[in-house]
Structures are given as structure tokens and as C-alpha cells.
Amino acid sequence: MSFITGVGLTAFGRHEGSSTLDLMSKAAELAIADAGLTRAEIDGVLCGYSTVAPHIMLATVFAEHFGICPAYAHAVQVGGATGLAMTMLAHHLVEAGVVRHVLVVSGENRLTGQSRDASILALAQVGHPDYEVLLGPTIPAYYGLVASRYMHEYGVTEEDLAEFAVLMRKHALAHPGAQFHDPITVTDVMESKPVALPLKLLDCCPISDGGAAFVVSRERTGETGVRVLGCAQAHTHQHVTAAPALSELGAGIAIAQAKQAAGIAVSDVRYAAVYDSFTITLAMLLEDLGLAARGEAAARVRSGYFGRGGEMPLNTHGGLLSYGHCGVGGAMAHLVETHLQMTGRAGDRQVRDASIALLHGDGGVLSSHVSMFLELTR
Amino acid sequence: MSNGKQALADWTTGAEAIVYQSCASCGSLQYFRRSFCRVCGAPDPVEKCASGEGTVYAASLVVRAATPEARAHVPYNIVLVDTVEGFRMMAHGDNDLAIGDNVTARFAQFAGRLVPHFEKVK
DSSP, rough: OOOOOOOOOEEOOOOTTTHHHHHHHHHHHHHHTTOOOOOOOOOOEEEEEOOOSSTHHHHHHHHHHHTOOOOOEOOOOOOBBBBHHHHHHHHHHHHSSSSSEEEHHHHHHHSSOOEEEEEEEHHHTSEEEEEEEEOOOOOOHHHHHHHHHHHHHHHHOOOHHHHHHHHHHHHHTOOOTTTTSSOOOOOHHSOOEEETTTTTTTBBBBEEEEEEEEEEEEEEESSSSSEEEEEEEEEOOSSSGOOOGGGGGGHHHHHHHHHHTTTOOOOOOEEEEEOOBBBBHHHHHHHHTTSSSSTTTTHHHTTTTTTTTTTBBBBTTTTIIIIIHHHHHHHHHHHHHHHHHTTTOOOGGGOOOOOOEEEEEEEEETTTTEEEEEEEEE | GGOOOOOOOOOOOSSSEEEEOOOOOOOOESSSSBBOOOOTTOOOOOOEOOEEEEEEEEEEOOOOOOHHHTTTTEEEEEEEEETTTTEEEEEEOTTTTOTTOOOEEEEEEEEEEEEEEEEEEE
């Protein structure tokens, strides 16, 4: 068994003067304190990457900086799926008895540490260097391609996609750490600047500074435990040119395997934390995961199904779209919020029941997927 | 390429051509050049020139570009085209292309390089 014993999250947005290591350290300190542990008790470290401060050994750079000497440490790189991939690995490491307490940590000063162009350019490199990048696509364009096809096949409209941006913003308004604090409407999204059609500025997550961390342990360290019930990955392609048909993407494969590993059904889930780099990402993943029928996720947003008081509260911190996206830490915020909800510590954002949660991460262009179920144990 | 075989020149190396590979063993096609077949692993897939004919699978009009070179071209349409030969490729296309359009390739300059650019079959 493995438990998420502590979580830590900084505000997202501008952290003028903070480095990648500063943001990682801040989040790590919060998570270790939340777990009721001391630094010396951390014997494993898994970290993500930083586009601002690339390093071939970021985990040991961090460990030295933070002042710990772990028995196991390295970085993991699976794009947006990195946070959950690290959690999955940490789960298996503690279950196998390799270590007792794994610190999973990431942070990046992606907003203030480099220019917006540099960020967009760095991220576009997930494309094929010879057959895609030379054509001048951007990450929004890769997802714009997928969006155009998804809308074509399933009758989804731009107004439908806008609903997801509005929902995430509404949720972010209740979180003081979110990057955005002004409400938006479907009209605002529709009238926002075109980026890579059909995606407009408000269909896209922002670039942020921030950090997130959690501790994965063999035993619970407090009275309530958040247990990893089961998880699975799927990797069908790297480049959008080589992606399979929409009906054969990796989310469906990962969730099927995770359900088997956890021994539960999606109907058991009470809270959802789903990767939302773009509105289309969230719409597709919700439908791939079985949280809405094909082409119907937007209707469920309109009916309040994914709202704080709805049947399936979703990304109640505001997600990547409105809490913000600082790289690997961006999607880790989904897990931090899930943990707060499960343990009844989400304050004004608290949902009625988050006893079983489904988390899903996506890296690349729907290339790499991790699905995970968490359960509250008392 | 393995065994010192010369690759056919294509747009990725500045020539006005779209090249793909076909496996002599299993018949699989692939667009991204490799020294082996990605399906069966057989070495030295045969290189062929594509006709440039196809159908639009997806399209995204880029309005916000990331480099000054690309910015000079906005808006430009990034398309995925399913070729009549049976492989999918990314390219540029006329701004008014829609999914399902039958298209044919010409070549155009983009940010100092030659790129395939699809337009509707007249």
C-alpha cells in the first residue's frame, strides 16, 4: 500500500526573483510539514524538469540544495503527465520496500525566468524536429489540430469548449493562490485573441511561476489516509502526426488498466482531477475517461455536473486554465487540491464527498497518459 | 541510413518532394524516415516519392507564432493531410481549407525554408 501523506503548493502567477530551486524548496517544505515528517526522514526524491533551468541531474541538484541525502533520487520527464507518473513510480517504490517516504517535487519560474516566446518555443519542441517543428507550429497549434478534428467528428462547437474555460475560472475565483481572479463568460472566451484556431487565448492555459510537492509513504503519518488504489499509463505516440484515431487515444487505455488495478468503476468516483492544458484537452479527456458521453462533456458543464456542488466536482482549484501552469508543478496542483478535498481541508471550496478520486494526466499531444484512483481511508 | 544507402532528397532537406518509406517485408508505410520498419523491424524500407495528393484530416490557423521568422507569415494554416498513398503528414495549407477537402501539394518558402503547402484540387 502507499499513501499520499502530505501536500504542498505555492500560489501560481508571478514569483519575481524566485528560481526553480526556490519554488521547489518552498513546495517541498510545505509538503514535508504537512506529512508531519522531517527532512531527514525523506529517503526518496523524484522531481520533474525545468525548461528555465535544464539540468541532467535535477534531483540531486535539488537534494543538495534542500539539504537531504536520499537513498533514491532522479528526475522524470513525461511532459504534462510527469506529476502523476512520478506519483505512480513513488507508489511502486514504497510498495516494493525500496524507500519509506518519497518526496515528489517540481517547480519552475517559467513566467518570469524567460520570455513568453522562449517558453512557447521550448514547448513546441515536443514536435518532430524534421517533419513538424520546421513548419512553425506551436503547442496550441498541435492541440488546435486535434480540436478541429474532434469538433468535426463529434459535433463539438467553440462555444462548447469555452464552457470549460468559464468553469475553471469560476473555480479559481475561490482559491487565493490562483493566477486569475476575474470572472469570464463564454462571450469573453469567444472574443479573446485567436492563437491557433479553433483555440483562442482563453482556451489556453497561462504560463506561470509556481511549485508543488507531495510525499508518498508506505504508511500513513496521520489519522486520515489518502491511499493510492491503482494507476496505469499508456503511451501511443509522441508526435501528433503519428497519433492514432481519436477513438484509440491513450486515455481510454490508461483508465481501463487503472480501473482493473484499483478494482473499481468510474461510477464509484466522487471527485475528478483532469489535465486541462487547453479547453479541448479537458473536453476530450473527460469523454475518453467515461466522465461524459462522446460530445456531451460541455452539456454536463452547463448543467453544473462538474461544479463544486455538482455530482462530479472537477479541478476545484481552477486547473491549469485558471490556477495556472508552471510546467510539471501545474498538474501536480490537481493532486494537491484533490488531497485537500479528500481530507476535508479545502475551506470555502470544500465539496460534500471526495472519498474516491480519479486523476488523469496527459503529456505531449495526448501522447502519454497516467490515470490514478485515490481513496480516503480512516 | 544503414548500409550507406543514400536517402531521397525531400522538403526536409530543401528539395521539392515529399518522400515516404514502404517496407518490403510487411508492406507497412511510414512517413518519418528510419533505417528500419517501425512495424516489423525489417531493415532498409524502400523510399518513394509521394504524389502530393490527399485529404485534409485536421487544420489549425496559427495567428500567434513563437519566432520573428514565423511571425512574418501569420496567419498560416497548419494542416494534417492523409495522403492517397496512405500515410499522414503535417504541412502548410491555404487558409480556407476545411477537413475533408481534396488537396494537392505545391512548395512554398516559410521562415527561410521550403515547406509543402496544400491547396484545394481545382
